[in-house]
Structure formats: structure tokens, C-alpha cells
Amino acid sequence: MNRAKIQDYIDQREEQRADLYHFEQQDDTHFLLNGHSYELVKNYRDGFNGAELAKRFSGILSKYDYIVGDWGYDQLRLKGFYDPTNPLYNVEQGVSTVEDYLLEDCNFGCAYFIVHNESVKIPRQRRHRKHHSRGPAIHERRRRVKQPDPSHRHNQHAKRVKAGKHQQKFVIHQRKQGVKKQK
Template sequence: MNRTKIQEYINQREEQRVDLYHYEAQSGNNFLLNGHQYKLLKNYRDGFDGEQLAARFSNILNKYDYIVGDWGYDQLRLKGFYDPGNPLFRPEQGIDTIEDYLFEDCNFGCPYFIVQNCDVRLPKRRSRRHRKGRSPVIKERRRQLHQPEPRKRHHQSAKRVKAGNHQQKFVIHQRVKRNQNEK
């Protein structure tokens, strides 16, 4: 695949994304992005451009409390951060790390903006439990054994132990060597 073909795909994808998100300015620093309320907290060196934000925005950013957009090489990069009250909060993506992100990961002196999400939408959790009537899929990992086959292991013994609701597990113990005289 040559560069012109790749650039055609990129241009086609950008044309498709134009209609996905709509920016609508409101009073003060508030704005709507596809009917979702946001507030502009900081606009360093006029880094905020609502149309460019709408062009680069993705639904995955709806779960973050704060979104930082920074410019480098004429490209807008977006990164989300959590408020400590958010159930998805992790310290490395907390609001306290925004300044570290700007100093360490962004170009020195680049224009940037910080946007607050006024209506955070948490993703729905999917259940991994199996439904009634369906048997769960069991995936086994195979690994190479460095021991002889179980039948040839004369130095070990296996014992069946109940672990709970209709579950069993096997415990393998080393056999104790006894002196021939103690029998």
C-alpha cells in the first residue's frame, strides 16, 4: 500500500467524522458538543478551537471528568483525566496529574486547553457471568510440564479435596521417604 492510498483513506475517514460531532458555543465558557454540556476551564495561548475539538472527539472521552487538548505539529491531541469522586478514578489519571502531563508529555510551550465535562457518562458494565442454560466456556492454558507423567511420579501423592459448591480440587504432596527399618 503506497502513501497516496493511505492518505486517501485518512481523508475519507475525516470526511465521515465531520458529521459525527457538532460544536455549539454558549454563554461564557460553556459549550455543547453533540448536546453534551462542557465548560472551558483554561485556554492557554488560544489553544481551544471548538470545531477542531469536535473533529477529533470520540465517545470514549465521555467518561472523563476533564479533557486536556494540546497542539503539536498542527495536530490536536486529547487526553482524559478523572476527578477523585469518579468510580473509575485511578491516581495516575487523576486531576492532580494534569500539570505533570503538560510538562512531561506535551511540547514545550505548546497551546493547550482544559475542558470540564459537566455530565459524565460512565460506560455500562458487561457481565462476564454465564447465563442460565448455557455452559461457561472454559479456556485452558497449556504449558510444558517439566515433570514426568503422573503415573510415573512415585515421589508424589494426589488427594481430592472439596472446595465449595460442587467443586473439587486436587492437592499434590511430596511423599515422605521412610527408612526401610521403620516399617
């Protein structure tokens, strides 16, 4: 794949994303992004650009209390941070680590901005099923079969069948009339 084709794909993706998020400036520090209110807390070296924020914004960022946008190589990078009152708060992504992020992960002296999300959307918790590291991803339901005790099954025989790499199962078939049991 050549660079021109890759650039075409990038341009197509940007055109698709252009209509997803709409930026609307309310005053110098407040704006709406798809109807959700945000406040511009810090704008270092005029790093804030509402149109570029709308292009790069993703719905997953709406769960964060603070969003930091930094510029490097003419690209905007966004990262979210939690307020200590947020139920999703953890120390590594707390708002107290914003300064560390700017010093360690961003380009030295780059333009950046910090935005406060005034209407945080906390995602609903999904119930995760317990899964085992071994075994198939599909679990079969086991039905209790009404059959006589194995020693009394003269008209049936069991056959071992491989079900996977390290698994096996048994299948019980009805014997044909007149076939004797082999040992």
C-alpha cells in the same frame, strides 16, 4: 501503498467523522458537544478550537471529568482525566496529574486547553466471564448420557480422536452386528 493513497484514506475518514459530533458555542466558557455540556477551564495560548475538538472527539471521552487537548505538529491530541469523586477514579488518571502530563508528555510550550465535562457518562460495567489461559475458546456443554456401565457395553466400542494440539476426546460408536471385540 504510496503517500497519496494514504492521504486519500485519511481524508475519507475525516469526512466520515465530520458529521459525528456537533459543536455549539453557548458563551465564552460553555459549549455543547452533541448535546452534552462542557466548560472551558483553561485556554493556554488560544489552543481551544471547537470545530477541531468536534473532529477529534470520541465517545469514550465522555466518561472523563476533564479532557485535555494539546497541539503538536498541527494535530490535536486529547486525553481524559478523572475527578476524585468519579467511581472510575485512579491515581494515575486523576485530575491532579494534569500538570505532570502537560510537562512530561506534551511538547514544550505547546498550546493546550482543559475542558470540564459537566455531564459525565459512566459506562455500564460488563460482566466478564472467567476464562482460562489454556483450553479452547469454545466450551462444549457436557450432557449426561444414559448408558450402561462400560463393562456391560458389549455392543459399543470407544475410539480415541484428536481434538486439538494437546487435546483428545473419545467417541463411542455402536458396533455392527457380528463384529467381535479386538484386543
